[in-house]
Amino acid sequence: MNFFDQIQWVFKVLWAYRLRSALTVVGFAVGIASVTLLTALGEGMRQFIMEEFTQFGSRIVAITPGKTETYGLGGLLNTTRPLTLDDAESLQRITTVEFVVPVVFGSGQVKSETRSRYVDIAGVAGRADKAWKINVAQGRFLPTDNWQQPRAFAVLGSQLKQELFGHASALGQTVTIAQSRFVIVGVMESKGEFLGTNLDELIYIPAQKALQLFNRSSLMEIDVFYKPQVSAEQIAATISKRLIDRHGMEDFTLVTQDAMLKSLDNILSIVKWVAAGLSSIALIVGGVGILTVFSISVAERKQEIGLLQALGMNGNQMQRLFLAEAITLALVGALAGYVMVTMPLLLVTFWMPSFPFEAEFLVFVGAMILSAIIGALSGIQPARQAANLAPIEALRDE
Amino acid sequence: MRLIDYFIYALTVFVRHKMRTALLLLALSMGVASVIILTTIGEGARHFIHQEFSAMGSDLLIILPGKKETQGGAPPINGASPRDLTIDDVNALKTINSIDQIAPIIAGTALIRFGNKSREVITMGSTTPFFALRNMRLGEGRLLPDNADSHHSPVIILGSKVKQELFGAENALGEWLNVGDFRFRVIGVLEERGESLGLDLRDMAVIGVRSAEMVFDSPALFRVILKLKYAGSEHYTEQQVRSIIASRHEGEDDVTFISQDAMMSAFDNVMLMVTMVLGAIAAISLIVAGVLIMNVTYISVAQRKHEIGLLKAIGATAKQVKTIFVIEALILAIIGSAFGLLGAIALIELATTIWSNFYLAAPFWAIFAACSTALVVSLLFSLVPAKKAAQLDPIIALRSK
Numbered sequence: 001m002n003f004f005d006q007i008q009w010v011f012k013v014l015w016a017y018r019l020r021s022a023l024t025v026v027g028f029a030v031g032i033a034s035v036t037l038l039t040a041l042g043e044g045m046r047q048f049i050m051e052e053f054t055q056f057g058s059r060i061v062a063i064t065p066g067k068t069e070t071y072g073l074g075g076l077l078n079t080t081r082p083l084t085l086d087d088a089e090s091l092q093r094i095t096t097v098e099f100v101v102p103v104v105f106g107s108g109q110v111k112s113e114t115r116s117r118y119v120d121i122a123g124v125a126g127r128a129d130k131a132w133k134i135n136v137a138q139g140r141f142l143p144t145d146n147w148q149q150p151r152a153f154a155v156l157g158s159q160l161k162q163e164l165f166g167h168a169s170a171l172g173q174t175v176t177i178a179q180s181r182f183v184i185v186g187v188m189e190s191k192g193e194f195l196g197t198n199l200d201e202l203i204y205i206p207a208q209k210a211l212q213l214f215n216r217s218s219l220m221e222i223d224v225f226y227k228p229q230v231s232a233e234q235i236a237a238t239i240s241k242r243l244i245d246r247h248g249m250e251d252f253t254l255v256t257q258d259a260m261l262k263s264l265d266n267i268l269s270i271v272k273w274v275a276a277g278l279s280s281i282a283l284i285v286g287g288v289g290i291l292t293v294f295s296i297s298v299a300e301r302k303q304e305i306g307l308l309q310a311l312g313m314n315g316n317q318m319q320r321l322f323l324a325e326a327i328t329l330a331l332v333g334a335l336a337g338y339v340m341v342t343m344p345l346l347l348v349t350f351w352m353p354s355f356p357f358e359a360e361f362l363v364f365v366g367a368m369i370l371s372a373i374i375g376a377l378s379g380i381q382p383a384r385q386a387a388n389l390a391p392i393e394a395l396r397d398e
Numbered sequence: 399m400r401l402i403d404y405f406i407y408a409l410t411v412f413v414r415h416k417m418r419t420a421l422l423l424l425a426l427s428m429g430v431a432s433v434i435i436l437t438t439i440g441e442g443a444r445h446f447i448h449q450e451f452s453a454m455g456s457d458l459l460i461i462l463p464g465k466k467e468t469q470g471g472a473p474p475i476n477g478a479s480p481r482d483l484t485i486d487d488v489n490a491l492k493t494i495n496s497i498d499q500i501a502p503i504i505a506g507t508a509l510i511r512f513g514n515k516s517r518e519v520i521t522m523g524s525t526t527p528f529f530a531l532r533n534m535r536l537g538e539g540r541l542l543p544d545n546a547d548s549h550h551s552p553v554i555i556l557g558s559k560v561k562q563e564l565f566g567a568e569n570a571l572g573e574w575l576n577v578g579d580f581r582f583r584v585i586g587v588l589e590e591r592g593e594s595l596g597l598d599l600r601d602m603a604v605i606g607v608r609s610a611e612m613v614f615d616s617p618a619l620f621r622v623i624l625k626l627k628y629a630g631s632e633h634y635t636e637q638q639v640r641s642i643i644a645s646r647h648e649g650e651d652d653v654t655f656i657s658q659d660a661m662m663s664a665f666d667n668v669m670l671m672v673t674m675v676l677g678a679i680a681a682i683s684l685i686v687a688g689v690l691i692m693n694v695t696y697i698s699v700a701q702r703k704h705e706i707g708l709l710k711a712i713g714a715t716a717k718q719v720k721t722i723f724v725i726e727a728l729i730l731a732i733i734g735s736a737f738g739l740l741g742a743i744a745l746i747e748l749a750t751t752i753w754s755n756f757y758l759a760a761p762f763w764a765i766f767a768a769c770s771t772a773l774v775v776s777l778l779f780s781l782v783p784a785k786k787a788a789q790l791d792p793i794i795a796l797r798s799k
Contacts, residue, residue: 023696080613107466107479118467213480214618215616278436282683282686292422296697
């Protein structure tokens, strides 16, 4: 019996018992569909979150004061070893550094002449708009000159501008934060939310003014944007050396965007695979289904098996025939399940392109291979049973 | 036909097809067990978080300096505000009659040095009530002096890991060490305890709040924790605090409140949803098992045509024939659920003996949901083939071999 004959035989048999074949396929397809759906959703979520984080570019090194790594809390707390504006300025002078953004965050009341609002206050420097990829809608961003004695300029988030000035122009007007007056030089475009901070309800002031306002000596973070010709490791080493020279010891924590993204990516991938793993319980139950139906089939088709053996087919060939049947069922089930999930989701992404869904070819291949393995595993026992039947016994059946 | 007859009839069928019955039971019990185990893990995690919170008492309020009027955003956790919340503010709040204990906190990272060893450590400046509020206990030594909110005294309490790193097995009590530019004497070491809500209690140090003001050169408090005398007085207390703060802060009540309850219920909701999703994922396997039952019942109907014809010929009604097959499926579901339940409980018991500090117990609603889903699925999926059996023409059925 050549390969082609075998294939033909398998399909004939499956067609002859089409009801049970169909139901076996459906059971298995539900399993595959759940695996595909969950990995697709997991992958979609992973890409969505990663995009959130990579929107600021990937050539960033963040430096926080204090050497203990406390989930990014380090910058918020007080410290006996501050990171100062001088430190930030000295990093600016490294040739491979494109620019540096010092960051101080806080919250407070911003008053215009008639209205006031409690919002987040970001103490930064010129170019923070480029760093965070937010465009200026009106006017300009904070100037890049003199960090130590900056002019009292401020830039408003779009929503904050609405709150304080309504539809009137805000440029050239002044706002007051805790008795300090700031001249508004720009209004930002709407950007939405990032990590729980509404970037539209934010006021940007020079970092030095913010340090004064909050009575702090230390910046909360220094973001260094480096040029493309150096690697993350190289720039991290350069920055470390520069700061250690200035401080006499390593009293800061340095996280490259690469490292941060990598660990985030790891966590999200684990979540994705756990979801896939959990949903494959259904796949295993589907495998039990194939096993059940096949052991029934072998019992029913004793006569046929006997006839084949009497015609000279050996046990090996017999076993292969039944295995091929099981694997075919599993593969058809996998294909059905994959299409069952992918088609509707593709339609959804067609209408809603932002829907976090990512159909991976790799998952498809993986699902097919996994199905073939499960099919083979559940087919093996019935196949053996069929191969070991004595032809006389089998023929005499019924 | 009496009910008992249906049962006996079903049992003889099961005995005749042992392999098939065993496999169906395996599929069903795997589905039931996975639903129960996954929801149990979810519930365990929820319980763990609950425990973490209630270890500190449920009537805690946390005050953050600064406030935001943006809706739905995160609270101003960065703790920087143009108008500081100070120790004097907290002392003024002590007059509120619904406050049991209140502790101001100044937090920072400081370099602690002893001899030639040094370590960057999160250093909290606070007062004695802080220990009770955060449920921290001393392993040895004593707590901060009672006047920590008015006077600086050069004393420090170390976390167990800090003590280990700086002093090794040596005695630390009474030793002088440096915190930043100041000298402090060790008067206590915290009891060994793990992480609590993101703060590693082993890797931290506590000094008096006035001393922290000096070390970090800032009067700004990072947080204030207070414990209420009576549960349910959050609202009243918040109002009182706001009016006192406003009278001291030029008419502005620029503080934000976080209540333990609100935080806990937020976590609770998230965890409950995760548990539900886990259960639902596992329940897919029950549906697969249901399809399998349907398949096998179809096969069974086809194989037993002769028998069905015979039954009908001696007077069995269509309804009775249908009942035979449905009851078979239901018995399978019940036994499968029982096996699944037993398997799940055995695994959970095993897990609890291995990780004894993690609470695991199958939630009642999950057991109920898993078993009833198994029953309903079996019932629904067996109905279609059972109906086919019921509609068989006895003559044709009898004629088949």
